[in-house]
Amino acid sequence: MTKNRADPKEQGNSMADTNRLIKVLIVDDHPLIREGIQSLLEGSEDIILVGEASNGLEAIHSYRKIQPDVTIMDIQMPELDGIGAISSIISEFPQACIAVLTTYRGDIRTLKAIKAGARGYLLKSALRHELIETIRVLAAGKRRFPPEIAAELAAHMDQNGLTNREVEVLQHVANGLSNKEAALAMAIGEDTVKGHLRNIMEKLAAHNRTHAVTIGIQRGIIDFSQ
Template sequence: MSVTGSPIRILVADDHPLLREGLSALIAGQPDMALVAEAENGEQAVRAFREHRPDITLMDVRMPMMGGIDAITAIRAEFPSARIVVLTTYTGDAQALRAIKAGASGYLLKSMLRKELVDTIRSVHAGRRRISEDVASEMAQYMADDELTSRERDVLALVAAGNANKEVAARMGVSEETVKTHMKHVLTKLSARDRTHAVVVALKRGIIDI
């Protein structure tokens, strides 16, 4: 139980019904926890948080209409003390860092839910941060790297979608030379051999999402 003797009240936000069902069953098996609401996208999550004011929110990263990181940002802007644990299939350090910067208190891989979820909920409820070991080691490995700027991420995302420099330039309203300069910086920052390698690295690390 929480310090007040009441169960830890939990909101689950994930667009997969089977995962929500599994989380619900896992929470129901804990005497010190109670599921108070579910959401299947970020917009619903923000509304559900306003209505229920849960102690802990379990938030998927990839959801329709509004993604998890945007939802975290919106919730924390309105409720700065909100405690949110990100659930994801991705170990990418950049995605994890964005979630933490947005205000997440925990970052947990879905493959580890059965083993770590309950302890993570209790730890975050007690005021501690909790990040999956695999994710933490990824973050440590790249911590000294220069982050890509938002423009560099935009360029790389368009390249990943199959656009040539000329098309990227037209889409972004900049010169082709500017695009080439951005890509040069991207290759250097990601230690990538070429454009394709840069896309592979960026997807693995969660820097871009396609």
């Protein structure tokens, strides 16, 4: 356990002192990530770790119980993903300050999380440099999206502006269907499918259909499990 976790044995500080600390909830399904965040919080005198959760359902339960000042929320998790958890928490607690935690820059799921109410953005690869400052900024009632990340997200919003039909085509390709099979499944012409694929590859800056599928899965445009 870290020095920053609330510990009933450490009652030397007054309740007033504890109330001045920024209370943080960590939500991630990987224990190593949670441990890494804990260790980064150890040296901070104004932040205290008050809870952990390993999936979206646990996150909602923990938030209701703890009502932390700041929540660090992973996107990809079992049971319920971060987007669903953020939506549920924000609907019940509109003032919730949540920073989305992600592996990929410009992840479409991150855009969805921001639309759902996330107020901050953290790359797992940049936690060491960004975590503490992001927590402090969110606790102060502000948002924190680093300029370079905000620009990249905006760019991806344009690049990933696939139509519903294009997303459907890409999903069929991800499921292993040929152009002809996708055309039959969608009741459209094979040439139309090929046209959609050309548009998809241009919008995603993909080299080929396999690359387009890879980008689509990484950015949350399509679900490989479907």
